[in-house]
Amino acid sequence: MRARRSWPSLCLLGGLAALQAQADDEADVLERVEVYSTRLEGVSSFDTPASISVIDLDSGPERSNANAAEVFAGIPGLLARDRQNNAQDTQLSIRGFGARATFGVRGLRLYADGIPATMPDGQGQISHFSLFGGERIEVMRGPFSALYGNSSGGVVQIFSADGTAPTQGRVQFSNGSYGNNVIGAGLRGGNARVGYHVAASVADSDGYREHSESRRQSFNLKLGLGVGEQGRLDLVANRFDAPDAQDPLGLSRAEALADPRRATAVATQYNTRKSALQNQLGLVYTQPLGQGHSLRAMAYAGRRAVEQFLAVPASAQANPLSAGGVVDLQGDYGGADLRWSWQGELARRPFELSAGFSADRQEQQRRGYENFIGSTLGVRGRLRRDEINDTRNSDEYLQAWWQFAPRWSLLAGLRHSRVRFDSDDAYVTASNPDDSGKVDYAQTTPVAGLLFAPAENWRVYASAGRGFETPTFNELSYRADGGAGLALDLQPSRSRTVEIGAKWRSCGGATLEAALFRADSDDELAVARNVGGRSSFRNAGRSRREGLEMAATLPLASAWQLDLAYTRLQATFVDGFAICTSAGCTTPAAVVPAGTRIPGIARDQFAGRMQWRGGAYAAAAQVLALGPVTVNDLGSESAPGHALLNLEASRDWRLGQSRLHAFARLNNALDQRHIGSVIVNEGNARYFEPGPDRTWLLGLRWDWNDD
Template identity: 30%
Template sequence: MKKNKLIQCLALFLIAAAARADDPEPRYQMPPIEITATRAPREGFDLPLATTVIAEVGRARPGLSLAESLRPVPGLFIANRHNLSQGDRLSVRGLGARAAFGVRGIKVLLDGIPLTMPDGQSQLNNLDLGSTGRIEILRGPSSSLYGNAGGGVLAAHTQALVEAGWRVEPRLIAGSNGLFRAQTSLAGRADNTHAFASVYDLRSEGYRDHADARARGLNALVGHALTPHTELTLLLHLYDAPYLFNPSSLAADAARDAPRSARGFVVGQGASKQVRQGQGGIRLEYRPPHAVHHRASSLVLYGVGRALKNPIPGRIIELDRRAGGLRTEHQFSWTSTRLVTGLDLDFQRDARREFANEGLPEGERVADERVFELVQYGDSQVDQEEQVRSFGPFVSLERDLGDALTATVGGRYDRYRFAVDDQSRDMDQFSPMVGLVYRLDPFSRWYAHVATAFQTPTTSELGNRPSGEGGFNPELGPERVLGLETGLRRHVRRVRLDLEVALYQLQIADALIPFQVESEDSEEIYFRNAGQARNRGLELSLSAVPHPGLRTTLAYTFGDYVFEDYEVETDGELVQLAGNEVPGVPRHRLFSALSYESPHGLFTEVELERVGRYWANDFNGPPPGSDAVSDEFFNSAYLRVDLRLGIDYRAARPFVAVDNLFDAQYNGSVVPNAFGGRFFEPAAGRTWRLGLSAEVGR
């Protein structure tokens, strides 16, 4: 309790100090930062919720993990699994940390096209960080705008297009653990048409054994002004991964003594993934030329196709997915009132087949796509078609209550239908929100926000049943969230300093919790609803440019995530876990960075991240009756330092980078509640990379 009060006092002191440091002049204008993830463009400084914009995503980075670019975001924890088969595990304020794979609890968009499926699962395969120029993050319950978005929103945007002419930019990166990435992007503009395209090829042997990966992709965007007031945009994203091997997790002793290793059973089962995915969309935007109240309208149509082969210990999964939908948004304004309304319609159809995994032939070890020819299929276990349909109208009304106060109210009604063969389940929820923003002065804002959220189980979570039966788990229900938040923002012009502090509390009912059954022959992850959990915390972010070319960044997160009511049966008895910490997320995380870019093009950046220890299971230690020691059940704290150096010399940009400069040994992620204590996914030690990009154009 004393530590919590100390942190809050420190945050208020920083705000007060920033306020004294500035003597605002009426003529000075802050640089506007526009946020589009709010479904109507708004200036981020005036929003009643916590936001962050990352403007430089891919510079001197390999594009393997979102953690490379999003560490400066407080409240967001990215567990880099160093495993391209499983991908990053993202959590915002503790929500999403227990995803078995992919991203849960966060709505993900790419150029306005959803990467989140109707069931709430997001696959980031189509998010090419090498061609991403900007990412917006909304933190906190966002179901009033997006439905399945209990933790927030992540909206990525393709690199800025050229104003005129054309530009070609080839890029090469090579580094440790067999990393090689080649990418070429092309951007151009002529008359009323602009276009962008990027292709890449990625190869990696991985830090750990059985972690080889190969992937390639194409991202393309073409926009055309049909009239001075109407624009049509076509988008295409293709992803092809012939093989992504999965080294899985390790017990504490193996993670400590042999972090590069993969268990023999995992290797023998050919644990891996092959993915082919295509996604296309059409966006039509209209701004009335002589509007009185109607300001803009937009329509988005999108479609997704995904083919997956996925041998895992115990099973082989084959999935053929078709999904798509429609999004509409309409903006209206009056003298002191602004209104946004719209509708989302989405569908998802998965043809799922599952077989027993008889493993690779004895003595066979492969590190490429031949694994899918050699792995031996056993008996058919599941053969079913799963469907999800969702319907979600929303409205958001903003009104100025005088010169200094603005109120926002909104809500969304979501209805989901999950169907498998002859079974179906309906889930629905109305998600309201209320927000206030008070302008203390031209450079300071206080805000408060109350919202609810609703997260359905995904089809994978519903379909994975400990009994092994087909169909959906009738006992698994949605997770519901009530969020309270308040915060302060301050801009100090003398040193171009931006400061934001946020305090929040989330009350979570029926939280979705992963677990594994006692079996040496399976690593299947199942889900159950916990009783109640409470997440609360503090977020602090600061960035400043005290001297031209010099930038400093600081982000601190404190999170107190605990179960309030959660009974688990063990050895035939119910054990109450109230008061235990929710596993998979740290209480403390600190990030700082210092960068400098000289007038001659030389740039350097140093980043430091300190992550506190956190538990790996719900028991916060050995389960009742176990003689294991507590050290085997938590992920130790760690400190890592990254360094990047480069120069912009005419049209060429060579760079060198070293990650984990001091070769710290740590685990980048845990698998909560894994059987046999196999919680830990070791991170790479010191790694290096060299890169070169060039720009040609006119």
């Protein structure tokens, strides 16, 4: 018998009395959550040689569900930073991967209900993650992330709850400081054959900083249909609309200290703003085939449009190679994944094997316009760029798990990825030559992990693997020497990652996890220069990210629980390299010494939350602390560290088959001035995005069912 299968029985016997005493309030805590990040159908995350965290979106801190950064506090190794700027996406990095992104998410793989939210070039966004419709978020860190292909320094997946009987509904309204108002609603239900879950929300904000007003509207539908006796077809549709979200831009250190709520002068001068509209549809079909075999097929398609007004000076656009100051992207994307799995025995020991193929494509028309007409700034002017950018990937992967002894198991996988970039330039003039070009990348990424179970409630493991990250199309778009055409000399960054870890859990709900890790990368992608509002990139040589992660959940008594998470991360450039620091520079002269810290990465990160729940009442105190963060490759400037205290309280009322939940939250209760996020290597030295002062949030949620 598999060791992991005996564990629930032992917990059931050992915790029978506790279950009786806490029946209603604790039942949800003891439910087993199935984790899909490992792509293993018969193996729990506890028995997987990898670092995996699951966020239950129906529990944890009280929140407005308007900002994804709210839900990630307390996940070791993951840094999520709210930019107080809804024109840009939440900043996400895992173990230092993704920290260089100045917009969107790079270096990580993102999925929503199994549908990729990361494009083939590695650029992604979480703006359309539906927190109102979500049931949980899974975060995978370490070597096994490489099984997801290009730019998989970590994997973040959100899953919507399935529609089941009885019919359940939810409406929530929250109001907070600086005009932050959010209303969301959801409805789900179904029967043995059909299930549905629909959720929608509208989030309005005046913004903490000047010139940061925004509105975000989202809609998410998950429809499940039984096919035959055991098959299932899930349809997932979502829409995200954020028109004219104002962008206050970053501040210099002096500006941030003097007035953290201000916007950069050019932000209002050019009316910097961004509009994004995305519609997406996906299908996921699963079918057991008998005798342990199963099939999963996924297909999706979507369209995304982005218009962004930048603060590129009109003088910089005099360069005939300038792409202007207005970005206009219109594009379609889609893809498919087919996977076969088998659960059986090898040498009379439990065995699981899966193999699959995936292909994705994104085609977008990229236009650039001047951001002025005559002396009027912040309007769309003359066309300065017009091209079709096509990115596609095709991947094959294989994965096997084998419990070759009662206390030992092995997980291994292999993925081969091919990524192609193709640009067709339609804007050709006498002074702006044809910039068309193409480049192909290919990489094979193996990974393996060994797990040992010294006791029923204890696991230790070691894993190792290789990964890679191609430059995104944005990073290929501008050459470091200032010439025309794509930066076809850029190479993908390749990494080698090792990890050792331990996991422990008790029948009473206590858990402890710890991991030591190191990732060595070759050809690290770094900024070469910033000119005219555009960044160009180069391969900077070797880098290293190594550190320690620890997390604990400790029920201290029947009404008290303590959650702790700590990350120590040392991220440095192993090789020195030269960069440009002056305007118009094409020959790098400033040297980044070997051993310099990689910017955007905190060396220390801590989260602690003490929660009390007594009947209908609950309260919690949360501490979030972050160490200093360097903001440029030279390490010449940094954002100071900070520690914030957040307080919350709530009250429930049972009204027949419904529940009314009122909550209040006080963020930054000690009113600490701090830098909430940074813009790495910002060309004008406006690196800093201040976090808000003391703010409040009041909310009311009504849940009901017809059972």
